[in-house]
Amino acid sequence: MDARIQALWREKLEPWLAGLEADRLRFVKRRWTWTAGGIVLSLIVALVLVQQGFELPPVIMALVIGPVGGFMVGSHELGKLSKRIKAELNATIADALGLTYSASPPAPVRFREMRDYGLLPGSDRQKFEDHFAGQRDGCDFELYEAHLEQRRRSKKRTYYVTVFRGVIIRINFPRKVEGLTVITRDAGWFNGLQAFGRSFGGKKLERIGLVDPTFEKAFEVYGSDQVLARYMLTPSFMERLLALETSLAGKNVRAAFDEHSGQGELLIAAETGNLFEVGSMSKPLTDPGRFSKIVDELDHITGLVDLLIAPAQLNEHEARQGGD
Template sequence: MRDFDSIWTELEPWLAGLESRREAVVRRLITGIVAVVPGGLAVILVLSALGLPGGLAVFAAIILVSILIGIVSAPFHALRTEVKHGLNNRLAAAFDLRYAPKPGNPAHFDSFRSHGLIPNSDQREFEDHFSGEAHGAEFELYEAVLRQRRRSRKRTYYVTVFRGVLIRVAFPRTIEGVTLITRDQGIFNALDGLMRSANGRRLERIGLVDPKFERIFQVYGTDQVMARYLMTPTFMERVLSLETALKGKNVRGVFDEALADGFGRGELLLAAETGNLFEPGSLFKPLNARERVETLYRDFELIEEIIALVLAPDEKPEWMA
């Protein structure tokens, strides 16, 4: 991983070169909106004067205004996408990662759901896929936004039920069976335990010796011995540290031997609600502002921290020292 100052030295000229385009697309967007909205009101008046019912006139004006705003804002959104992909590609290379704007095949998405790490969803969006190798293990991370469809008597709408990162790690230690790390459910732990199963096998609650860990998490497994082999005091410290690094955003995970698929001896899946990461910031501010890239750089440090905590707790990047 390169230090931020050297990365900024390379990125600043590129961003400065895009500044005139940014100013132009922002002017076009503002000018277009100022012109389109009054035009929409004029359309309503004209259609109403021609005898079209008021509701239909408003609907037609809304459709027209939406189309025109889409046209005038297209260059704005195109530049934002160009800046985002350019920054993420360059920063990923600096962190020895590979970047793809959209994951071609989201890693084990169905397994995340079947293990209860993420909720059911009717709409799914995936973006910002990163992959690489650390401490001899392959890993990948991507963002997911999941929405559920809701209905009322008058309309159908969608509610976001998960926004965060999904992480897949080829775990370097031998994994047998399934060991699930989920959130503590308080008085509902007993009921939660009765409902847990994996690959047709019932998961039993695993009693651990760390009271701090057990206040936050519950662990279930198909094999008590294997679960304790994986959930060492050191690894529990890693998970607690990861919870802190992500600011308490509901980290949960599973070790599963069935997920290896030639990728390793077994895999660890992690889900965390992190909000929307890896974004380039507002185009209404100068592109070559140092704080814009610093914010994005911290998102990449988070990837580094996650992998370091999961795979090598005694080896920390220099910036974590």
């Protein structure tokens, strides 16, 4: 963390959070008061049910509903404070790093295409948050957090299950990318069924063999042009793509190079869980870990954008050398 970011914490954010500490303590106390009240009420109700001869299930339900309901009601104001602090921290840190921030953005510009290309699963319910945007090395980029759910039905009820929770990254390269190249995860023994290609968003793409067997085990690549795909997918680029999983503690990163924007465009999805949160509200607000965690996560992202762009610039240099 550089001196400028440390000064931001010391001179602005830490004093601001210290001024909210009394509110946090009051709201935490109120939450436990409501929870205790719910426990007492549930015990009374359960005792009445036993005396009235009710069977065990409604008694257990009464013992559960009281504490849970009390905790949820008592947590309302604490939750509002947490959202306020998260928005302020993220916006302030983003501004210091030359980025913009939105807590509740609309759906990403290329969301439908990312689903068509197999980077994201189909979903019936979507939530997007924590949108960061900026520029690195002449390239515009943006990041969203996405929570995607599918609707499931059983005989008794309809419910939703999470099918993706992670980050969506879009990078506009400063040079043209031709065609479409999709990087998916290795499909195991299903690869044989797809040896001659797959359809992505109505586009038939052929399978591209990777030079390095290490990445061949991790990824499946399909493209509209064999030469162009191999030109983009150097071993150094594939290493950096896998580094995204490690640095953001994610998994199943997948990507696509697309000519849609008229310039080079790289779309990435990675299952990272929920990032950019302020942590437990049971701890003092001035705990510097709240701040450093968000800074580290944003540093990882901007650093990864730098790394992902670098191979493309290197390829152009190599291409010029090859033409000499």
